[in-house]
Each structure stands twice: as structure tokens, then as C-alpha cells.
Amino acid sequence: MRPLRILCLTVLLTFILAGCATTPSRYDWEQHLRGDNIVMLGEVHDNPEHHRLRAGVLRRAVEAGWRPALAMEQFDRERQPDIERARRERPHDARHVIHLAGLAIDQSRNTWPWEHYQPFIELALEYDLPLIAANLSRADIGKIMKDGYAAVFDAPALESLGLARPPPADLQATQERAIARGHCNALPPAMIPAMTRGQLARDAVMAATVSRHAERGVVLLAGNSHVNRIIGAPRWLGPELLARTVVIGYLEDQATTVTSGPKPFDTVVLTIAATRSDPCADLLLRFKKAG
16 A cells, blocks of 8 residues: 555656646736736846746736737837838847847947847737837937937927926935946936936836827836836826836845835845846946046
8 A cells, every 4th residue: 555655646746746837927916917007017137037027927918818018118219110110021020120129220339138028029029019119219318418308308298298397306316316326326426417317208208108008008118217116107107097007126136125115116026136247346347448
């Protein structure tokens, strides 16, 4: 009897492990990926695990019937015609979209790990989801930093985006601190307000992009700072849209958790840190070379 019992336990254990290996893990918050909800998925740009997990979440939701628009920080808003052209020319070729709307624009300064974003583009093409360029270009950000918002936006656009008046004092101050920390506290103090203008403009544009597609439901893929409820795109959404917005931060294991006060994310997915060189050392070296 004993060998038979061992055999039965072995078979049972094998079955359980096989089931665990083939069944993808799900999060409680995935129930919000439906209807006209707005879902903002953050990221650390060079962390492959963040992209893999988010792609799995979105694929499950789309396969279950959700058909949101997919807005991406990685594409500048001027590249929307290139996205549409690529889809007309090769409707199922994600690499063609990346080439025309991403890589072909500025090969020398490309900073996006496109191999990690390709699965999202493939999903949009496979299910014919709107694929939306959601970011400001470097050129526009440079103009805003130098000459203010009016250098890029006319008066009606400024009003529509919420940039016609100075931002709330708490948003300005918190964003300035985030800019300084994000640059290893190495920026000249006089440069921080200008960089903050650029960041606020990017968040306002991303929020406006989300708003235009909110009727069908929309997913925004962007860095954690852009989806942050305290300083990011959610701050620029109206109350009705904000009420149906879910914000997921994808952080690394060294990230600190906010325990009091307003929460930047509704939920946090924590992963191990990606292997990378010291970003502060790299940044200081760039500053030194630039004089």
C-alpha cells in the first residue's frame, strides 16, 4: 500500500505543479480592465519584468473582450500620422510601426528599449485597437523650457490643457522636488523650474490624450512619474474621468513605500531591480562632459 500511496501523491503533486506553471497569475485589480475605465500602468523604462507583467495583464483583458485605446508615452504626438501610415501599409507588422513612428525619427538619440514595447504594439494590431501617440517631443519640451508654454500652445490649447494659469503651489513644489531627485540633486537650481514646466506640459498632454479616448476605455503606458496621482497625468483629469481611473505603479524592490498622506498609486506591483550601471554616476559624467 505504501508504494501506491507514494505514487498517488507524486501524481497529485505533478498535476498541481503543472497547473501552477501553466496558469498565469492574476491581480485583484485586473477586474477594472473593462468598459470605459481608464487604466494607467506605470513602469521603470529599462525593467524587462515590468513590461512582461503589464503585457500579460493587457493580453488577458483584451482576450476577455476589452477593447480600449492604447496610449503610449514612447510615441510623440507628431508621430500619429506615421503610426496610421504604418498600419495601412503593413497592418500586422509591429516592427514597421516602430520603424516609422519611433526609430526612423531620431536614430542618434533613441532611448526607448523598443523590444520591450513591441508586444503592446502587436496586441493593438492583432485586435485592431487604437494606438495613440501620447507624448510631447523633445523639441517642444525644449521650447517650453526656454520660452514657456505659449511657445508651443496657442491660447485655446492652453485653456483646454489647463496650462493657461499657474499650477497649484503644491503641484509645482512637489514636481520640482521630484525633478531634483530624479537628477540626483545635481541640477543647477535655476534649471529646475524650466524642467518642471516641461514635465507638467507632458503630463497635461497625456491627460488630454486619455480624455479624448475615454469613451471607449483607455490604457496609458508611461513612466511611474507620469501616472503618479500626486504629480502626474491624473492631476490634469476632470473629476468624472478621475473617478473611473485606476493607477498601477510598477516599482523595483528598493523603492520606498508611502505610508501616510495621499497615495501616488492605487496599487503597486513590486519586482526585483533591473541590472544597470549607477544612474547618478552616468548622469554626473554626462554633466561633466557637457561642461
